[in-house]
Amino acid sequence: MKNRQLEAFRAVMIRHSITSAAEMMSVTQPAVTRLIADLEEDVGFKLFVREKARLFPTADAVLLYREVERSFVGVERIAHAARQIRSLNKGALTVACAPALAAGLLPAWIAEFMARHEGVTVIFAVHGTKIVSEMVANEQCDVGFVTYTTWQPGVKLERLFTAPMRCILPIGHRLADRDHITAQDLAGEPFISYPQALDTRRMIDELFAKYQVERRLSVECQLSAVIASFVSFGAGVSIIDPAVADTLGDQVLVRPFQPEIDFEYGVVTSERMVASRLTKAFLEFVREKVLAMSHPG
Missing domain, CATH: 3.40.190.10 (Periplasmic binding protein-like II)
Known part of the structure; x- marks a missing residue:
C-alpha cells in the first residue's frame, strides 16, 4: 500500500464520490479511480460498491477507514505541531533569572511574549547571578538574566542596560x-x-x-x-x-x-548550545523592550 492510495481512499470516504474526492486531492477522476483499484488489489477485498450512480463503502472498507483515519489524524497532529513550531506558537522556554529582574520587569516581558506566541510555555527559575550563569554554562536552561556579572567559561555575556540605583x-x-x-x-x-x-x-x-x-x-x-x-x-x-x-x-x-551608582543587567547564553528559534525570538523581543525603555515614545 502506498500513501497516495490511502489518501484517495480517505478522500472518497469523506466526500462519498470519486468526483468530489478528485477535487479534494486536486487530481483527475481517473487518477482517483486508478488509486482505489490499486488499493483494492493490494488489500485483497472490495472497498466500494456502486448503486444507482452512488458509491457506498463495504463493511470491510469501514473497518479499514477507522485505522486509516487514526493514522491520518496522527500525521495531521504532527503537521499542526510543525506549523506551530514554525510560527513560534509551540515549545518550552527555560529561563533562569537573578532576583532583581524577577521582581516584575522580566515576568511582564515574558507575559507579553507569551501573549504574542500562544502555546509557548515558560519554565522560570530564580537564582543568584552566579548560579544562573552556571545553569546556562551547564545547559540547564535556554537563557539567563543576571546582574553585575563577569564573564565565565561556557557562556556569552551581553549587557542589556544600566540604570541608577x-x-x-x-x-x-x-x-x-x-x-x-x-x-x-x-x-x-x-x-x-x-x-x-x-x-x-x-x-x-x-x-x-x-x-x-x-x-x-x-x-x-x-x-x-x-x-x-x-x-x-x-x-x-x-x-x-x-x-x-x-x-x-x-x-x-x-x-x-x-x-x-549604576546597576547593570545582562543576559547570558551558552557558548556551546545552539539557540532554538524560540530562544532567538525571545532574545530579540527582550532587546526590543530594552530599546523601547531607552527611547520611550
Whole structure:
C-alpha cells in the first residue's frame, strides 16, 4: 500500500464520490479511480460498491477507514505541531533569572511574549547571578538574566542596560520632602545593606567611604524585595536596584540617589548550545523592550 492510495481512499470516504474526492486531492477522476483499484488489489477485498450512480463503502472498507483515519489524524497532529513550531506558537522556554529582574520587569516581558506566541510555555527559575550563569554554562536552561556579572567559561555575556540605583525610605521619613537623596543625607541612619560578598555592597560602601559618611548597619540581606520590606517596617533606609524599586508602589518612598551608582543587567547564553528559534525570538523581543525603555515614545 502506498500513501497516495490511502489518501484517495480517505478522500472518497469523506466526500462519498470519486468526483468530489478528485477535487479534494486536486487530481483527475481517473487518477482517483486508478488509486482505489490499486488499493483494492493490494488489500485483497472490495472497498466500494456502486448503486444507482452512488458509491457506498463495504463493511470491510469501514473497518479499514477507522485505522486509516487514526493514522491520518496522527500525521495531521504532527503537521499542526510543525506549523506551530514554525510560527513560534509551540515549545518550552527555560529561563533562569537573578532576583532583581524577577521582581516584575522580566515576568511582564515574558507575559507579553507569551501573549504574542500562544502555546509557548515558560519554565522560570530564580537564582543568584552566579548560579544562573552556571545553569546556562551547564545547559540547564535556554537563557539567563543576571546582574553585575563577569564573564565565565561556557557562556556569552551581553549587557542589556544600566540604570541608577534608588534610595528607599520608610513612609513619613524625615527626608520625605527631598527630591533626591545624597550620601551626606544618610549620615547616622540605620542602613539595610546587601551582603559583603556582593559587588553591589562593595560599590555602595566605597562611595560612602569616599564622602566620609558613616551609617549604622541594621540588617544585611541579599534580596532587594526583602530589603524593601524591612524599610517599609521602619528598620532603616537602603539603596537598591532600580528594577525592584520600580515595583514597590506606595510601600516605601523611592528617591533618586546622588551621586549615581549604576546597576547593570545582562543576559547570558551558552557558548556551546545552539539557540532554538524560540530562544532567538525571545532574545530579540527582550532587546526590543530594552530599546523601547531607552527611547520611550
